[in-house]
Amino acid sequence: MIIAVTGTPGVGKTTISKLLAEKLGYEYVNLRDYALEKGIGEMKGDELEVEVDELAYNFEKDFKGKNVVVDGHLSHFLNANLVIVLRANPKLIAERLKERDYSREKLGENVEAELVDVILVEALEENENVIEVDTTGKTPEEVVEEILDLMQNGVKRRVGIVDWSEVYDEVIPYLRL
Ligand SMILES: Nc1ncnc2c1ncn2[C@@H]1O[C@H](COP(=O)(O)OP(=O)(O)OP(=O)(O)O)[C@@H](O)[C@H]1O
Numbered sequence: 514m515i516i517a518v519t520g521t522p523g524v525g526k527t528t529i530s531k532l533l534a535e536k537l538g539y540e541y542v543n544l545r546d547y548a549l550e551k552g553i554g555e556m557k558g559d560e561l562e563v564e565v566d567e568l569a570y571n572f573e574k575d576f577k578g579k580n581v582v583v584d585g586h587l588s589h590f591l592n593a594n595l596v597i598v599l600r601a602n603p604k605l606i607a608e609r610l611k612e613r614d615y616s617r618e619k620l621g622e623n624v625e626a627e628l629v630d631v632i633l634v635e636a637l638e639e640n641e642n643v644i645e646v647d648t649t650g651k652t653p654e655e656v657v658e659e660i661l662d663l664m665q666n667g668v669k670r671r672v673g674i675v676d677w678s679e680v681y682d683e684v685i686p687y688l689r690l
Pocket residue numbers: 520521522523524525526527528529586609648649650651652653656
């Protein structure tokens with residue numbers, strides 16, 4: 514089974530994916546590292562630009578039928594059995610990306626993307642089986658337990674659980690208005 518863990522940069526994909534893979538006994542794959550290893554895509558500055566079809570084609574060839582948790586903000590474009598979309602209060606995303614010294618522009622872009630559900634909408638266009646999980650105020654262990662519970666209960670789709678319009682006022686300072 515291929516489980517894709519996606520979400521806005523800084524939402525916690527790597528932390529959650531590694532822990533989820535460990536609990537399930539699945540292989541962990543970082544999609545960016547995989548693309549670099551395979552020579553897929555091109556570096557533009559420090560960003561890797563990839564053709565998603567090429568990425569998905571190669572990934573399928575290498576991992577079809579295997580048990581893997583794949584971590585990356587493009588992982589929802591892969592042919593996965595289940596897509597986990599991690600969510601976090603956009604203010605948390607802003608604080609984490611600030612610590613990583615993201616530029617104001619990049620920080621704003623990502624806070625806006627989280628605010629208006631960009632990755633969730635993309636994931637829903639690509640896959641029927643999409644589970645959204647709010648990580649706000651939870652430990653990574655609690656998030657993983659929630660994912661495992663949903664999987665054990667056979668839940669394949671759960672969306673529409675967050676509404677960041679409620680916190681819009683708090684994130685205005687980070688937006689590129
Ligand atoms: N509930 C939580 N779930 C996941 N991460 C959390 C949580 N609470 C705090 N964190 C912290 O948030 C940070 C998230 O970083 P991480 O690298 O996992 O995110 P990411 O989504 O993989 O980012 P990127 O896409 O930029 O690589 C880590 O420092 C992690 O410890």
